[in-house]
Amino acid sequence: MLLAGCTSLPWSQDAASGTDAGQPPLKVPAPAQDPGPVVHEVAKKPAPPSAESLGKAAAVTLPSNFLPPPRASEYQVWRCTPAQDLLMAFSEGDSEASHDWLRLWSRRHAYTLERVVSASGERYQANAGASPAEKASGDVKALPGEEGLEVWFKGSEAMLQNARGNLECVQDDRRVIHPTTQKPLLVAQGNEPGWQVSLDSEHNLLTLTAMQGLLELPHEAQASERSAEAEAGARSSGVQVVKLPYRVAREANDSRVLKAQLPADGKQGEPLQLVVAPGACFDSMQGAPYPLTATLTIAGQELKGCGEAFRYQSAVE
Structure with a gap:
């Protein structure tokens, strides 16, 4: 029963008609999503400097063809004809005459030659210690100009020959091998x-x-x-x-x-x-x-x- 002089309540009409003229329907907010646990990122520590960046890593390794033979005392310059300049250093034993092997440098390569028996003078051959089987099998890799390389010394003169031809050489200059007190590599x-x-x-x-x-x-x-x-x-x-x-x-x-x-x-x-x-x-x-x-x-x-x-x-x- 409605009381006299009263009108229906505003929402009574909404309930009956489902809408209210001139007013939008009420929007019910969606329930907030659970953000889950909060993860705090831990700042990463910078990586410590490497031994290489600090200059504390091992020094570079050098191949043998960079080095003079053991106990070599000097580099010798040999001027050859046709025009070519070679550098040589001998492995020295207890006496000047006992050279076991030598290293020979051309403009682009370094060769190792061993002393072989000679009736006169001193003869050195590349790959002299390799067996015929090794040479035939190709296990011994020859550098350019190394095939058949041989040097025959007679005093201050030398004859160099390989598969490409011959060179007549004379000794011209020398320089003593003398490292500094700091002993650099x-x-x-x-x-x-x-x-x-x-x-x-x-x-x-x-x-x-x-x-x-x-x-x-x-x-x-x-x-x-x-x-x-x-x-x-x-x-x-x-x-x-x-x-x-x-x-x-x-x-x-x-x-x-x-x-x-x-x-x-x-x-x-x-x-x-x-x-x-x-x-x-x-x-x-x-x-x-x-x-x-x-x-x-x-x-x-x-x-x-x-x-x-x-x-x-x-x-x-």
């Missing part, structure tokens, strides 16, 4: 502009010395890497010295490719690359002989030079 150098790269014998560290202007390094970046003695020497001689860790980009029997990064304003600097390979090389200013060719590339600038690796006597030699 390898040293490469060039001229105009002057530069030198020395490899540490234990770790993957190189020391680059260059004429002022070749390296555009800030003083602060260099100072942290220099010793007081090297810094004083650099100021007086007009050179820059910096130590860098390197990585080995390629290891092949005929070459080694090393790469490093120069520091600059605390950021990644210009790339540096050193390529060394066996081959008779002669200093562009003094003509001194070396058994390795070297190419240093800094920020795209390619510099040619020569180099040598060192063999240090041990208790077993």
Whole structure:
């Protein structure tokens, strides 16, 4: 029963008609979805620097054709006809006459020859220790020019022959093998502009010395890497010295490719690359002989030079 003077309640009409003129239907919000457990991401710690990046990894290994024979005391230059310059180093025994084998460097290759019996003079042959079966089977891989390679010495003259022909040679110059007190693994150098790269014998560290202007390094970046003695020497001689860790980009029997990064304003600097390979090389200013060719590339600038690796006597030699 409705009370007198009262009208129906507003929602009574909604209930009857299902809608209210002029008003939209009420929207019931959907129930909120459970977000699930909150996972807090833990910041990852940066990986510690590698031994290689710190210059504490092992030094690059060098193939035997980079090195002089055991106990070799000098490099000898032999001028040959037709025009070709060769470099040789002999393995020395207890006396000057007892050479067991020699290493011979042409412009592009290094050969190992063993001493064989000779009625006169001294004769050396490539692969002299290989058996006929090994030679026939092809197990002995010959370098270009190595097939039939033989050198016959008579005093300061020599006859070299291989499958390609003969060379008549005379000894012309020599250079004593004399490593520095720092005992580097390898040293490469060039001229105009002057530069030198020395490899540490234990770790993957190189020391680059260059004429002022070749390296555009800030003083602060260099100072942290220099010793007081090297810094004083650099100021007086007009050179820059910096130590860098390197990585080995390629290891092949005929070459080694090393790469490093120069520091600059605390950021990644210009790339540096050193390529060394066996081959008779002669200093562009003094003509001194070396058994390795070297190419240093800094920020795209390619510099040619020569180099040598060192063999240090041990208790077993």
